[in-house]
Amino acid sequence: xxxxxxxxxxxxxxxxxxxxxxxxxxxxxxxxxxxxxxxxxxxxxxxxxxxxxxxxxxxxxxxxxxxxxxxxxxxxxxxxxxxxxxxxxxxxxxxxxxxxxxxxxxxxxxxxxxxxxxxxxxxxxxxxxxxxxxxxxxxxxxxxxxxxxxxxxxxxxxxxxxxxxxxxxxxxxxxxx
Numbered sequence: 001x002x003x004x005x006x007x008x009x010x011x012x013x014x015x016x017x018x019x020x021x022x023x024x025x026x027x028x029x030x031x032x033x034x035x036x037x038x039x040x041x042x043x044x045x046x047x048x049x050x051x052x053x054x055x056x057x058x059x060x061x062x063x064x065x066x067x068x069x070x071x072x073x074x075x076x077x078x079x080x081x082x083x084x085x086x087x088x089x090x091x092x093x094x095x096x097x098x099x100x101x102x103x104x105x106x107x108x109x110x111x112x113x114x115x116x117x118x119x120x121x122x123x124x125x126x127x128x129x130x131x132x133x134x135x136x137x138x139x140x141x142x143x144x145x146x147x148x149x150x151x152x153x154x155x156x157x158x159x160x161x162x163x164x165x166x167x168x169x170x171x172x173x174x175x176x177x
Contacts, residue, residue: 004087004088004091005091005095007085007088007091008088008089008091008092008094008095009095011076011079011080011085011088011092012092012093012095012096012098012099013095013099014076015027015031015072015073015076015092015096016096016099016100018072018075019072024096024100024103025100026070027070027072027073027096027100028093028096028097028100029067030065030067030068030069030070030073031073031076031092031093031096032093033065033066033067034061034062034065034067034069034073034077034089034093035089035090035092035093036065036090037061037064037065038061038080038086038087038089038090039089039090043057043060043061043064043086044086044087046060047081047086054078054081054082057081057086058077058078058081061077061081062074062077076092077089080092098156101138105135105136106135106136106137106138107133107135107136107137107138107155107156108137108138108140108155108156109126109129109133109137109138109139109140109153109154109155110139110140110141110142110153110154110155111125111129111139111140111141111142111151111152111153112141112142112143112144112147112151112152112153112154112163113141113142113143113144113147113150113151113152114143114144114145114146114147114148114149114150114163114164115143115149116141116143117141117151122139122141125139125151126139129153129155129160132160133155133158137155146165147163147164147165147166148163148164148165148168149163149164150162150163150164150165150166150167151163152166
């Protein structure tokens with residue numbers, strides 16, 4: 001996936017720079033909509049067909065996304081399609097989220113948990129994590145049963161792993177050393 005991240009970064013940065021000081025929230029919503037459509041394997045198969053034009057692919061994506069695109073997102077989508085980088089569009093959206101969040105002083109956090117976390121528990125966890133990381137966090141939860149218990153939090157390139165799985169790994173290393 002590092003390759004997609006490398007491909008996506010210039011597109012996300014270009015859209016961010018093009019937006020300037022404008023509100024990026026509408027761009028985030030539009031980009032999320034077209035990225036969700038672009039993530040579909042059937043659409044990418046359609047786009048890879050040599051008989052299909054870039055305009056046809058653009059029309060299908062905008063038709064399925066059912067959102068009115070700003071000039072910035074429309075130009076980005078056309079450029080991605082013309083350069084054959086449609087598979088990177090979900091990663092472009094992800095990186096654009098990160099840039100937009102950084103502008104507002106909020107970092108994206110992914111909380112991996114072995115069990116579902118309700119909203120009350122999540123707000124308590126987020127409050128503790130904000131103190132730990134020293135910044136506002138926008139947290140999303142993903143289930144990972146392999147953790148056995150506890151949570152693992154990823155904020156940018158920082159990882160806080162308090163899961164049972166991690167503790168068992170630590171004990172294993174300590175006992176075999």
